[in-house]
Amino acid sequence: MNDLTHDEIKTLAKAVDIDIPDELIPEIAFSLNGLLEALNQTGVENLEAIEPLPIVIPTIS
Amino acid sequence: MELSNIPFLSTTDLSKLIQNKDISPVEATQAYLDRISNVDSDLNSYVTVCGEQALSQAKQAESDIASGKYIGPMHGIPVAVKDQFWTKGIQTTNGSTIHKGWIPDEDATVITNLKSNGAILLGKLNMSEYASGDAFHHPYGRPKNPWDLSRNPGTSSSGSGAATAACLCSTSLGEDTGGSIRGPASFCGLVGIRPSWGRVSRYGVFPASWSMDTVGPISRTTEDCAMTLKAIAGYDPKDPYTWNQPVPDYGSELTGDIRGVKIGVITERVDTEANDPEVRELVKTAISELGNAGAVINEISIPLIVHSAAISSTIISCDAAALTRKDLEQNLEQLDHNNQVRLLMGSIMPADAYLKAIKLRELLRRQILDALTKVDVLVMPTSSIPAPKIPEKAGVESKEEVLQGFKGRRSFTSPFNLANTPALSICCGFTSAILPVGLQIVGKPFAESTVFKVAYGYQSITDWHTQRPKI
Numbered sequence: 001m002n003d004l005t006h007d008e009i010k011t012l013a014k015a016v017d018i019d020i021p022d023e024l025i026p027e028i029a030f031s032l033n034g035l036l037e038a039l040n041q042t043g044v045e046n047l048e049a050i051e052p053l054p055i056v057i058p059t060i061s
Numbered sequence: 062m063e064l065s066n067i068p069f070l071s072t073t074d075l076s077k078l079i080q081n082k083d084i085s086p087v088e089a090t091q092a093y094l095d096r097i098s099n100v101d102s103d104l105n106s107y108v109t110v111c112g113e114q115a116l117s118q119a120k121q122a123e124s125d126i127a128s129g130k131y132i133g134p135m136h137g138i139p140v141a142v143k144d145q146f147w148t149k150g151i152q153t154t155n156g157s158t159i160h161k162g163w164i165p166d167e168d169a170t171v172i173t174n175l176k177s178n179g180a181i182l183l184g185k186l187n188m189s190e191y192a193s194g195d196a197f198h199h200p201y202g203r204p205k206n207p208w209d210l211s212r213n214p215g216t217s218s219s220g221s222g223a224a225t226a227a228c229l230c231s232t233s234l235g236e237d238t239g240g241s242i243r244g245p246a247s248f249c250g251l252v253g254i255r256p257s258w259g260r261v262s263r264y265g266v267f268p269a270s271w272s273m274d275t276v277g278p279i280s281r282t283t284e285d286c287a288m289t290l291k292a293i294a295g296y297d298p299k300d301p302y303t304w305n306q307p308v309p310d311y312g313s314e315l316t317g318d319i320r321g322v323k324i325g326v327i328t329e330r331v332d333t334e335a336n337d338p339e340v341r342e343l344v345k346t347a348i349s350e351l352g353n354a355g356a357v358i359n360e361i362s363i364p365l366i367v368h369s370a371a372i373s374s375t376i377i378s379c380d381a382a383a384l385t386r387k388d389l390e391q392n393l394e395q396l397d398h399n400n401q402v403r404l405l406m407g408s409i410m411p412a413d414a415y416l417k418a419i420k421l422r423e424l425l426r427r428q429i430l431d432a433l434t435k436v437d438v439l440v441m442p443t444s445s446i447p448a449p450k451i452p453e454k455a456g457v458e459s460k461e462e463v464l465q466g467f468k469g470r471r472s473f474t475s476p477f478n479l480a481n482t483p484a485l486s487i488c489c490g491f492t493s494a495i496l497p498v499g500l501q502i503v504g505k506p507f508a509e510s511t512v513f514k515v516a517y518g519y520q521s522i523t524d525w526h527t528q529r530p531k532i
Contacts, residue, residue, distance in 0.1 A: 019393075031406045
């Protein structure tokens, strides 16, 4: 996956109606692209079978 | 006993002396206030010191104890709490200028519980803004590590670590979303536990992440930590996710006997080059000592654990962004630079990435819980490094720097926030630069008693908990 560009970061911000000052765009790009890359580095396959339910119920063993 | 020596007592010893009327709560409180006055200008561990209120509470405790109304082991104990917890009539800042001067009209449940157990509130402790371990600017002064003033005491419960290590309170409370209790405990040579999620009420605690925020104690010994947790834990109708079961008597597990306890060593996090060599050797030695004391040592693999910081950061940044949306819109310039970046990034996180993180969290949780079906506790370092130098600048300059950051302390502590299991840090030695190193002990959900049992077993055969910084 290619890194998100500064313009794409601005588009994401516009989509959620949040203002991001121009001077913060480069660092936000580093941070978000780093995070997305790190998530892709997990190498886990077949995530489709996992339900993305939030964990809020205590498990008692 | 000289008044000036009282702050160096363990909470357990001070409690006995107060119960026996050998020391009065007023003497103890005044001794701590004097020490705060003499020392804290070097540490910046307190945001607010509640001198008058504390002495007033202490006089009441003294009167009650004198008239036979002794409540229990926390009665008359001077404590301090992270400034993330609401305190009725006392400023609560959450480490931010945005909340400067805000005075809650009610207490957080953990504060109510401390007070009902007779504890004396010395003050509110410094912290990273909005409980973010990434925050650079500290508007109430940069907290320092008592073992080396040029170093970080750990985040985000920085003041809780610094004040407890420097004996500026008898015991303290912190909050742990990704490691904010265990990090300061490790860097400051203390015992700190992140309890199971649902064991301690979150009511009246400024939130950082709905499914991972946990309040817990940071103390100088295992007994003190267990005593403090017992005082704050339990069901709270104001927090519907607290567990409606009695809180065990943690003290009854503190026998020192760990023969036969099964301990799993997490291979990916112990004998790895990711660790500082001194940290690696100290932790391996600690594990050997546990084995010598009769514990059964096994190696356990948790493959996803090395990715936990990325999973955790994705979820926490999104949660925190949603929680602070109003501040992002109205007070952005008042926020710390690193928090601006982190929270704005969380605001624009693609839903696909967020859902992927939640799925990975579930897989990691299954791996951790599966490992805990084979052993009683898991062990690994609390951090790959001892306390680092205080950073000199905010911000990141490349994607590679961000990726490198995911290999640090958060990838050692956050797995257990993600899995909602109890995890404790206890000092397991010092580096050649006399910096503490933490051993992390992880238990099954709601098995804090077993975690304390192993921690106390280790403490019983070592003397690290008796070491004090020269401040």
